[in-house]
Amino acid sequence: MAQRFWYLIPICTWLVLLLFAAAPAEACGCGVYIPREGEGTVVQERALVRWDGQTEDIVMALGVQGNTTEAAWIMPVPAEATVQLGQAELFDTLQELTKPRVEYRYGLIPPSTFGPGAAMDGAVGGAAPVMLLQQQTLGPFEVSTLAATDASALSDWLADNGYTFPDGLADVLQAYVEQEWFYIAARLTSGANGQGLSGELDPLWITFPSEELIYPMRATALATGVMPVYLYVLTDHRVEKAQTFGDSRVAFAGWIEPASLPTESPLTPFVERKLFLTKFEERIWDPPSVNDDYHFSPAATDEVYHDVEIVYQYDIGGVPIIILLLAGACLVGLIIIVGGTVLLLSRQRRRIATAQ
Template sequence: MRGTHGSNPATRILTTLIALLALQLGSLVAPAYACGCGAMIPDKSERIGVDREESAVRWDGRTETVAMRFNVHGNARKAAWIMPVPSRAEVTLGEPALFDTLASLTAPEERDRHYFWPREGDWPFDDPWSDGAAGAAPAAPGPGVGVVGRARLGPFDVARLTATDPEALGDWLHANGFELPERLPGALQPYVDRKWEYVAVRLAPQESGAALYGNLTPLQISFASTELVYPMRLSRLAATPQTLGLYVLAEHRMEPRSPIGGDRPEVTFAGRIAGDESHALALFTGGAPVRLTALEQRFPHPERIDDDHHLRAVADTPYREVVYTDRLLTVGDDVPAWLLAVGGGLLVAALATLLAVRAGRRRSRLAAGVRSAA
């Protein structure tokens, strides 16, 4: 009897291809990591995903510098975001090696944790057959918007803006080729009320027709600030859960004053560093010793974000995550301790048995001699 339609080889292959295609399309709209911007896509037919947005913040009590690096994928040829800043900003390209250095400095400490009895994967429970592999010209600003400056920096088209009207700012961005979230003007209102300025960035590959892909060159934004603030409010526009990863370099250990609508921020590293561990880090810190704090935070419901992150100095208690690797306890040349213990126990038992047998024989001979004498 022939199998059902679902067991037909051609049908199974087609089903597998459709599943793989759906998985690939899903990856193009993967949730972006949180930033103070709210990502925008200039064409509804294009998709872009941000696998990881890394941010580093340097604050000396007067000036704040934010460096950001994005790892993107998708088919978008252009994308854009806007970052509110409390004062006039200077924008430059950053050093890609900065984030490699910070990741190395804050990496968890690795420790071995030994266990006595063998587990799955250890002899004699291991598998002997396993191999162990595991663009266009900008439009003139309208009333309510001022263009402080505009420049091309690598893959970034950067405009520094002022605005007294969030609707006018939205109109300017739209006129310059940005597809905007409908809720953006409302989300900008608190910044307009506080007379903040804005850095609008359009990401576009330098090669004509190329898509945005991979690690983009970091962008560095500096501005005067008497407090350490990391803009987050616009991330409430995101439709999917967000994750924030932040390196903070300051005189003291710094932590957010509140979770601002997300999960409790988690400190993954806190400690003093020399500040010159690499050329890129020295450029960012000025080569001076600083306290480095690494933070992670999840926002399962971005619409609940109700403020920017205001960070404060706390006790300079050092902290580093510890990652344990479980290893079988061995002695000498990788001889399992349990094997020695079991073997030693068996040997002791065997000797005890032998001694008991000899003692029994000796008693038997003595008893036989006594009976013979009698």
């Protein structure tokens, strides 16, 4: 039996009920978001990745817009994973921790910026093509764990169970099939209120064994517009990534210790000891060019970096600086004129006194 399972590619699936072919798939950095009906778009993706050399955790939150009440999200992972809900406040905490340091400067003319920037498949060994390994409910998510031998088998299983397999996804999954990866697909529902899925969804916390630090990105090739990716990476040291598919930058790099975190911080479960946090921001202008995942490696040094936001002030005490400068110039000019006049009159008096 174990030999048979060796040939299976484990797939952790978050299902979508009755997805229609007319509903377009919207890729996000770590997977594919598939609305059941109507429209659904991923407008923001934030992920925390922690790796200790043996185990990797990915906590991801999607910000979505649209009017669909049900959707699915499919994500590949390199090994069989466990899934649990993450804390909704996690990314607010990370954003506050890594926000730019503010420096104030006085100026007359606001600085100008130009250019784009951030607002920043066949069965093997006779094994069953698809097997349902586990089902669970996590808050608003219905999660199923599947093992499948190829992308076509996964497509057939989804179709048989009322789900639409988006065009082009089989090609994306094929690379993971060849590497014997698992997959995660989630069924998302807005609940009894019937309102559309919109805003930031609850984060999901995925854990799996991994000998390398990796973040799945190939599904981004299915995106139809500019794709922003924000990654917070927690490891023993600063890391760098070799793959860049757009404008990429490090927005924060620094040490975090448990003692520095507030009581009951959402980061506490992830920072059990001193770790280095590296924040990557990338804006992918041409998603179809994405043909690989993010692979991370140790940086040459643990250099600390903090973004600096320059805030220009154009008044002092509510008075525009330009007016203060003009008033100061006039005052200096007046002092010079008065001083010169007094000096001239004083010299004239001395001349008159000398002549007498």
